Amino acid sequence: MSELRKTRLEKAHTLAELGKGPYALRFAPTHRTADLQATYADLANGAEDGTPVCVAGRVMTRRVMGKLAFFTLADESGPIQLFIEKATLAASDPEAFQQLTSLVDAGDLIGVEGSLRRTDRGELSVKVTGWTMLCKALQPLPDKWHGLADVEKRYRQRYLDLIVSPHTRETFRRRARAIGALRRWLDERGFFEIETPVLQSQPGGADARPFETHHNTLDLPLTLRIATELHLKRLVVGGFERVYELGRIFRNEGVSTRHNPEFTSVEVYQAYADYTDMMELTEALIAHVCQEVCGGTVIPYQGSTIDLTPPWRRATMHELVQQATGLDFSLFSGREEAAAAMAAQGLEVPALADSVGRLLVEAFEQRVEESLIQPTFVLDYPVENSPLARAHRSKPGLVERFELFIVGRETANAFSELIDPVDQRQRLEAQQLRKAAGDLEAQGVDEDFLQALEVGMPPTGGLGIGIDRLVMLLTDSASIRDVIAFPLLRPELQRSRDSEDA
Incomplete structure (x- = not known):
C-alpha cells in the first residue's frame, strides 16, 4: 500500500x-x-x-x-x-x-x-x-499541471480523463446531443426506431469478419451482428415504410484511429425511395445535427475548415479515379490489363482484387479517398463490391450506391436496395464462394432473408452513417478513441510485455 x-x-x-x-x-x-x-x-x-x-x-x-x-x-x-x-x-x-x-x-x-x-x-x-x-477519495488526481500525459492512460482510465479534462467532457456532451438530434430528426419525419437482434445465426449486411460466440442451452453457434441491414429490410417487407435503428455493431477487425471493433451506427430505410433520395436525406440530416451541436454548418477540423452546408459535391468513382491517376477503368477489357495499368502508375495490385471492379476500388482507396476533405458523395460502385445494392439503371456493371467522404473518411454508405430475390441469391452465392475460398469478410447466404424478399419488398433506399466518425468531425477529434468513452484496449499486462519484447 x-x-x-x-x-x-x-x-x-x-x-x-x-x-x-x-x-x-x-x-x-x-x-x-x-x-x-x-x-x-x-x-x-x-x-x-x-x-x-x-x-x-x-x-x-x-x-x-x-x-x-x-x-x-x-x-x-x-x-x-x-x-x-x-x-x-x-x-x-x-x-x-x-x-x-x-x-x-x-x-x-x-x-x-x-x-x-x-x-x-x-x-x-x-x-x-x-x-x-x-x-473520500483514496487515490490522488493526476498532476494539476501535466494532467494525463499518457494518451493510452486517458483511454484506459477514462474516469480520470473526464475529471481533469473539460474538453473530454464536452466531447461526450456533444456526442449525446448529436445522437439526440439525429433521433429527433428521424422521428419527426415518420421513421420508427425498432431494435433488431445482436446475436445472429447468419451474419450479413456488410463485408466484415464477425465475432463468434455460442448459446449453451440451445447448443447453437452464433455471431455478434456486423450490421442491422438485413433485419431492418425484413421490417420493410413487413410493412414499415420508414424504419431505422441506432445501435452497436461488432466487427472482428483491427484497431486504428478510424476503427474500433465495437462501434455505433445508424441505418435508415425508406420505402419507395432510391439512392438519390438518400443523398438528400443524408445532407439534411447531417447538416441539422451539425447545426444543433455546433451552432452552424461551417466547422473546424484538425486545421481545416469544413463546410457542411448543402448541397454537397457529387462525383462518380470512375471520374475521381481518372482525375487522380489518368486511368479510365471503363476501357479495360479485363483484370490483367487493369492490373498492368495500375502497376505502371505505382499502385499496389492485391491478389484478392480479382476483377476490374475490385481494382477500381483499390485505386480509389489508394489515390483518392484521403483527398476528399470537403463532403463528397462518391457514386456508382462496381457490382462486385456491393452485393446488396441494386444494379444501376443505366450503367452496366455498376450499382446505385454512394459513400459519403468527409476529411478523407467514409462517413455514410447508401444504396438503392436490391429487391429482386433471384438476383440477390446469385450475389450472395457468389459471396459464399469467396468465403469458401478464404475471404474472411465475405458474406454467406441468409436463406430467411431471401425468403423475405420473395414475399415482396417495395423499392427502398437505405442509408448507414457511422456515428463515431460523425462525432469525430463534430468535436474536432483526431482518433475514434477520443469519441468512444471506453474503447477496446489491449490488457495492460499484455501491453507491458509487448513493450519489453520490443
Missing part, C-alpha cells in the same frame, strides 16, 4: 469516528456551479449575497493560509471557488475549519452550504458555513 493511500485511509477512519462520513448516502444541492456563475455574474468585487446555496462536487485544488482557505469545487457543469473562513465555520462548530482543511484532500467529493461572495480579486465564491464529506 502506498503511503499516500495509507494516509487517506487514516483520514477516512478519522471521519468515520467523528460521524462525518466518509461515504454519505445522499446530499441535496440547490444549484449547479455554472448556474451560480451565470446568475451572479454582475455581483461586484467584494460584495456578498445572502441567498443560501448548497453545491456538491469534487475538490480540484486547495490552498490553506492560516485561518483562511480557498478550495476549487467542480461539479458536472464546471468549477467554483470555496471561500472557507475559520471564524464563519466556528459559529456552528469550533472544530469545523480544522477538520475541513486537514481531512479533505484534492479528489474528495464534498457538499457545502453557504452564501455567495465575490472576492476582491473578482472570483465568485461560496462562503462556506457548513460542509459534508460525500466520498
Whole structure:
C-alpha cells in the first residue's frame, strides 16, 4: 500500500469516528456551479449575497493560509471557488475549519452550504458555513499541471480523463446531443426506431469478419451482428415504410484511429425511395445535427475548415479515379490489363482484387479517398463490391450506391436496395464462394432473408452513417478513441510485455 493511500485511509477512519462520513448516502444541492456563475455574474468585487446555496462536487485544488482557505469545487457543469473562513465555520462548530482543511484532500467529493461572495480579486465564491464529506477519495488526481500525459492512460482510465479534462467532457456532451438530434430528426419525419437482434445465426449486411460466440442451452453457434441491414429490410417487407435503428455493431477487425471493433451506427430505410433520395436525406440530416451541436454548418477540423452546408459535391468513382491517376477503368477489357495499368502508375495490385471492379476500388482507396476533405458523395460502385445494392439503371456493371467522404473518411454508405430475390441469391452465392475460398469478410447466404424478399419488398433506399466518425468531425477529434468513452484496449499486462519484447 502506498503511503499516500495509507494516509487517506487514516483520514477516512478519522471521519468515520467523528460521524462525518466518509461515504454519505445522499446530499441535496440547490444549484449547479455554472448556474451560480451565470446568475451572479454582475455581483461586484467584494460584495456578498445572502441567498443560501448548497453545491456538491469534487475538490480540484486547495490552498490553506492560516485561518483562511480557498478550495476549487467542480461539479458536472464546471468549477467554483470555496471561500472557507475559520471564524464563519466556528459559529456552528469550533472544530469545523480544522477538520475541513486537514481531512479533505484534492479528489474528495464534498457538499457545502453557504452564501455567495465575490472576492476582491473578482472570483465568485461560496462562503462556506457548513460542509459534508460525500466520498473520500483514496487515490490522488493526476498532476494539476501535466494532467494525463499518457494518451493510452486517458483511454484506459477514462474516469480520470473526464475529471481533469473539460474538453473530454464536452466531447461526450456533444456526442449525446448529436445522437439526440439525429433521433429527433428521424422521428419527426415518420421513421420508427425498432431494435433488431445482436446475436445472429447468419451474419450479413456488410463485408466484415464477425465475432463468434455460442448459446449453451440451445447448443447453437452464433455471431455478434456486423450490421442491422438485413433485419431492418425484413421490417420493410413487413410493412414499415420508414424504419431505422441506432445501435452497436461488432466487427472482428483491427484497431486504428478510424476503427474500433465495437462501434455505433445508424441505418435508415425508406420505402419507395432510391439512392438519390438518400443523398438528400443524408445532407439534411447531417447538416441539422451539425447545426444543433455546433451552432452552424461551417466547422473546424484538425486545421481545416469544413463546410457542411448543402448541397454537397457529387462525383462518380470512375471520374475521381481518372482525375487522380489518368486511368479510365471503363476501357479495360479485363483484370490483367487493369492490373498492368495500375502497376505502371505505382499502385499496389492485391491478389484478392480479382476483377476490374475490385481494382477500381483499390485505386480509389489508394489515390483518392484521403483527398476528399470537403463532403463528397462518391457514386456508382462496381457490382462486385456491393452485393446488396441494386444494379444501376443505366450503367452496366455498376450499382446505385454512394459513400459519403468527409476529411478523407467514409462517413455514410447508401444504396438503392436490391429487391429482386433471384438476383440477390446469385450475389450472395457468389459471396459464399469467396468465403469458401478464404475471404474472411465475405458474406454467406441468409436463406430467411431471401425468403423475405420473395414475399415482396417495395423499392427502398437505405442509408448507414457511422456515428463515431460523425462525432469525430463534430468535436474536432483526431482518433475514434477520443469519441468512444471506453474503447477496446489491449490488457495492460499484455501491453507491458509487448513493450519489453520490443
